[in-house]
Amino acid sequence: MPQELFDKDFLKKLEYLDLIARRLVFGRQQALRPSDRKGASIEFKDFREYSPGDDPRTVDWSVYARLGELVIKLFRQEEELDLWVLLDTSGSMDFGEPNKFDYARRVAAALAYIGMSNMDSASVVPFTTEPERGRPGLRGRGKIFPLLDYLSDLRCGGTTELASMAKAFSRRVRRPGLVVLVSDFYGLSGACRALDQLRFFKHQIYVIQVAAPWEIDPPIRGELRLVDCETNSHEDLTITDSMLKRYRGAFERFSSELRSYGMRYSIGYAQARTEVPFDEFLLRVLQRGGLVA
Amino acid sequence: MTLLAPAALWMSLIGAAVVALYLLKIKRRRQTVPALEFWLQLAGQKQVRSLFQRLKRWVSLALWLLIVACLVMAIGNPVLSLGKTKPQAIVVIVDNSASMQTLEPSDDGLSRTRLAMAIDAVGELTSRRPISDEWLLIEAGRQPRVLAPWTMDRKTICDAAAAITPHLGSADLAPAQALAEQLLTGKERPCIVLVSDGSAGQAATLTAKNPTSVYWPIGKTSDNLGIVRLRVRADREQSAHHAYINVVNASEGHVDTQVVFELDGSTTSVEPISIDGRASWEKTIPINAPQGGVLRAWIDRSDSLVPDNEAFAVLEPVRKATVVLVAPASESFYFEQALAAMEALVDVDASRTLTVEEYDRAGPAHAGADLTIFNNCRPALLPKTGQFVFINDWPADVPAKFSGVMEGPEMSMVQRDHPLCRYVNAAAVSLARAKRVDLPERATIVARSSDGSPLIFLIEHPDRAILCLAFDVLESDLPFRNAFPLLLRNTVSYLVTQQAAVVPDQCRIADTIEPLRKLPEDVTEVAYQLQGQAADRAGAVPVRNGTFVFDRTQRAGPVRFSIGADSVYTAINLTDAAETRIEPDKAGRPPQDALALTGRLFGTVPWVALAVLATALVGVEWLTYHRRWTE
Numbered sequence: 001m002p003q004e005l006f007d008k009d010f011l012k013k014l015e016y017l018d019l020i021a022r023r024l025v026f027g028r029q030q031a032l033r034p035s036d037r038k039g040a041s042i043e044f045k046d047f048r049e050y051s052p053g054d055d056p057r058t059v060d061w062s063v064y065a066r067l068g069e070l071v072i073k074l075f076r077q078e079e080e081l082d083l084w085v086l087l088d089t090s091g092s093m094d095f096g097e098p099n100k101f102d103y104a105r106r107v108a109a110a111l112a113y114i115g116m117s118n119m120d121s122a123s124v125v126p127f128t129t130e131p132e133r134g135r136p137g138l139r140g141r142g143k144i145f146p147l148l149d150y151l152s153d154l155r156c157g158g159t160t161e162l163a164s165m166a167k168a169f170s171r172r173v174r175r176p177g178l179v180v181l182v183s184d185f186y187g188l189s190g191a192c193r194a195l196d197q198l199r200f201f202k203h204q205i206y207v208i209q210v211a212a213p214w215e216i217d218p219p220i221r222g223e224l225r226l227v228d229c230e231t232n233s234h235e236d237l238t239i240t241d242s243m244l245k246r247y248r249g250a251f252e253r254f255s256s257e258l259r260s261y262g263m264r265y266s267i268g269y270a271q272a273r274t275e276v277p278f279d280e281f282l283l284r285v286l287q288r289g290g291l292v293a
Numbered sequence: 294m295t296l297l298a299p300a301a302l303w304m305s306l307i308g309a310a311v312v313a314l315y316l317l318k319i320k321r322r323r324q325t326v327p328a329l330e331f332w333l334q335l336a337g338q339k340q341v342r343s344l345f346q347r348l349k350r351w352v353s354l355a356l357w358l359l360i361v362a363c364l365v366m367a368i369g370n371p372v373l374s375l376g377k378t379k380p381q382a383i384v385v386i387v388d389n390s391a392s393m394q395t396l397e398p399s400d401d402g403l404s405r406t407r408l409a410m411a412i413d414a415v416g417e418l419t420s421r422r423p424i425s426d427e428w429l430l431i432e433a434g435r436q437p438r439v440l441a442p443w444t445m446d447r448k449t450i451c452d453a454a455a456a457i458t459p460h461l462g463s464a465d466l467a468p469a470q471a472l473a474e475q476l477l478t479g480k481e482r483p484c485i486v487l488v489s490d491g492s493a494g495q496a497a498t499l500t501a502k503n504p505t506s507v508y509w510p511i512g513k514t515s516d517n518l519g520i521v522r523l524r525v526r527a528d529r530e531q532s533a534h535h536a537y538i539n540v541v542n543a544s545e546g547h548v549d550t551q552v553v554f555e556l557d558g559s560t561t562s563v564e565p566i567s568i569d570g571r572a573s574w575e576k577t578i579p580i581n582a583p584q585g586g587v588l589r590a591w592i593d594r595s596d597s598l599v600p601d602n603e604a605f606a607v608l609e610p611v612r613k614a615t616v617v618l619v620a621p622a623s624e625s626f627y628f629e630q631a632l633a634a635m636e637a638l639v640d641v642d643a644s645r646t647l648t649v650e651e652y653d654r655a656g657p658a659h660a661g662a663d664l665t666i667f668n669n670c671r672p673a674l675l676p677k678t679g680q681f682v683f684i685n686d687w688p689a690d691v692p693a694k695f696s697g698v699m700e701g702p703e704m705s706m707v708q709r710d711h712p713l714c715r716y717v718n719a720a721a722v723s724l725a726r727a728k729r730v731d732l733p734e735r736a737t738i739v740a741r742s743s744d745g746s747p748l749i750f751l752i753e754h755p756d757r758a759i760l761c762l763a764f765d766v767l768e769s770d771l772p773f774r775n776a777f778p779l780l781l782r783n784t785v786s787y788l789v790t791q792q793a794a795v796v797p798d799q800c801r802i803a804d805t806i807e808p809l810r811k812l813p814e815d816v817t818e819v820a821y822q823l824q825g826q827a828a829d830r831a832g833a834v835p836v837r838n839g840t841f842v843f844d845r846t847q848r849a850g851p852v853r854f855s856i857g858a859d860s861v862y863t864a865i866n867l868t869d870a871a872e873t874r875i876e877p878d879k880a881g882r883p884p885q886d887a888l889a890l891t892g893r894l895f896g897t898v899p900w901v902a903l904a905v906l907a908t909a910l911v912g913v914e915w916l917t918y919h920r921r922w923t924e
Contacts (some may be wrong), residue, residue: 010888017426038462090530091327092328093327094547095325095326095327097328100327171608184327184328186328186330186331187328187330204432215327220324222322223321223322224321224322224323224324225321225322225323225324226322226324226326226329226332227323227325227326227329228325228326228328228329229325229326229327230327231329232327233329234323234329235329235332235333237332237336243335243336246333246335250334250335251331254331276661
């Protein structure tokens with residue numbers, strides 16, 4: 001297990017977060033969450049006329065005795081909650097100090113651990129333009145170490161295409177689940193299309209915008225050749241105080257628009273600043289609620 | 294345009310260094326960003342895409358290259374004379390005479406002397422000529438003087454010119470030009486520049502004679518009134534003096550003013566004068582001062598040239614003449630009677646009659662006599678100085694040779710207006726005979742016979758004046774005529790007045806003063822005192838071989854010499870009409886053209902303009918960069 005990224009201290013923090021999560025979120029609910037779909041639980045949902053082929057055991061005989069009609073009882077179906085942590089591994093994530101990708105991997109590992117320990121199915125799916133296979137369907141705490149190994153071996157690179165990634169993810173995962181999207185979300189229009197795509201497939205969505213301090217307040221000035229870390233394209237610009245001021249305003253607007261978009265469609269949002277320890281960040285997210293609705 | 298120092302073009306390589314440094318300066322630091330598009334949207338298309346935005350970054354480099362070009366060109370010393378300027382050997386002659394002290398009004402209200410303008414002209418001349426020129430500077434005062442020998446260092450010439458002090462006397466440009474021509478012998482492309490106000494036409498004349506000479510005129514004004522002559526003559530009969538003064542108006546307009554005469558500091562006379570433009574005024578004024586003194590005449594008017602507004606003259610004390618008559622005892626009667634009748638002129642008590650033997654025995658003891666008359670005799674040795682009258686005989690060293698005898702010549706006066714002929718009518722004088730004489734050319738014939746042979750003639754030397762009568766007075770009826778005492782009176786009056794003084798009564802500024810006759814052997818030094826100046830200056834000069842040389846005559850005023858127990862005066866004056874007429878001569882051709890001086894850029898010489906331009910461009914570059922117009 002790599003010492004730098006997931007050390008013992010990290011594991012201790014995971015345990016602590018898990019306890020907090022149990023008390024704040026899962027302590028109020030069963031591990032199995034009721035769904036709108038009709039199933040075989042013991043919770044009554046509705047009546048329906050009997051049709052040939054229906055299980056005769058579901059016929060409500062008392063109604064038949066009073067009314068002489070065959071009706072069957074319908075029960076609410078109970079199902080597992082699938083947690084999907086979509087982790088952006090594009091080149092833009094390998095940036096900043098503390099590094100955004102390291103931060104995102106810790107957040108992803110922590111969320112997956114919390115999900116696994118509560119008998120949910122947790123999956124971590126890295127993506128750039130398409131979702132990779134990742135580590136799907138992890139259950140039980142014992143799966144955390146293979147997951148950490150997997151995350152440790154992940155490398156950044158390439159460009160991000162959130163919309164195409166979301167389309168591919170929706171084709172692969174038909175059953176709605178809780179999708180936590182961890183990314184820097186550059187290219188807001190593509191991000192919105194991606195969220196729409198996930199929303200249409202009835203996933204619960206929570207977005208975590210990872211931002212390094214450099215991105216919020218870049219300490220640069222003067223004649224610079226700016227190089228895109230994803231495409232390696234460059235442009236010569238003169239960074240002045242006024243431009244930095246405009247940049248800070250624009251970044252704030254960019255984050256606000258992402259948050260507003262989420263609020264409009266009941267999508268959870270949190271900005272993870274990498275200078276804040278990840279456990280503090282997650283604790284604040286768990287306390288605020290919304291990660292598990 | 295020609296570069297006078299083309300080697301400076303090698304410094305253009307600095308331009309390559311500037312380009313390299315500039316490229317280093319504009320080399321951008323790489324900065325990796327997570328989303329370049331985000332920044333591009335912020336910067337907008339204008340900053341990146343605009344042609345001006347792309348080009349303006351090179352404006353700074355262009356400015357620096359322009360700065361380097363200006364500096365290289367400035368060091369190369371360009372001249373805007375279309376390649377006509379070639380290195381020359383140039384002698385600059387600066388006139389520092391009295392007229393160069395003329396104050397010239399300027400636009401800013403501050404007057405400057407012509408000498409200061411001449412020094413500026415030297416600076417302009419040297420700065421607008423090739424640096425490969427060779428220079429020499431001559432001061433044209435009373436005597437030409439080389440102030441800076443041949444040099445290619447223009448600063449040396451300018452410094453030497455700045456150190457020129459005014460000479461308050463007259464200047465002679467001809468010796469300076471001759472010296473310059475001598476010093477230019479063997480030089481390639483010689484040139485003489487006369488920086489002067491013209492010195493009353495002398496500069497124009499000199500430059501006209503020498504095609505390599507260029508006259509650089511200085512000054513414009515002509516407003517000046519000056520005393521060009523002040524002489525004093527003693528009137529022994531009246532026990533007074535007559536002062537002759539001549540004032541010249543050099544300006545174009547009419548001037549009404551006055552001349553003040555002061556004797557030993559006290560005003561004795563004030564003469565109103567009225568002079569038309571370009572005219573002169575003269576007058577003889579009686580000065581009743583038998584005791585003598587120093588006369589100062591000054592013009593009560595402020596004009597452009599001050600030194601010629603005053604002049605000095607020395608009034609010798611008026612005293613009666615001592616006459617020694619040397620004649621045989623039987624031939625002295627008429628002379629003694631005539632002399633005794635001239636009490637106003639002759640000191641009868643001091644005058645004596647001697648025989649020639651007595652005179653020869655007495656020797657130099659009689660040298661102090663104002664006049665010695667030899668009648669029908671001659672001394673064994675004629676003194677070198679003094680006034681003498683020889684009648685019918687004279688020593689061999691008198692340059693008048695006997696060539697025969699005339700019988701019964703008729704005498705007539707030649708020069709009626711000569712002082713010796715005043716009131717004398719010799720037409721009816723009968724002469725028994727007279728000696729025929731061959732005269733030197735410089736003799737003045739006062740009376741002659743009908744055939745032109747001189748009968749009375751005057752031979753004048755600086756130290757000695759001799760009047761000769763080529764006939765025996767006692768063999769004529771002259772002693773019985775009025776003409777005889779009148780002729781004697783005129784002789785005493787004229788010759789005694791003209792007696793050789795110890796020192797000249799007048800001299801010009803910067804002249805040397807030497808005694809007019811040998812001083813007594815016991816005099817080993819002569820004390821002097823310069824008077825009438827800010828601080829009287831005194832001293833002594835040594836006497837060697839009976840003479841001395843006094844050269845501290847740089848300023849106008851009287852100087853008193855103490856020779857033994859006697860004091861004598863000499864007045865030092867400017868009194869030069871050429872200096873008073875201050876209107877400068879006009880140059881035939883502008884000196885700037887004649888000297889092919891380089892043109893000007895922005896009103897100054899090109900290299901200065903380029904240096905200033907480079908400095909200004911540095912400022913512009915700094916401003917545009919720090920205001921981020923060109924970054």
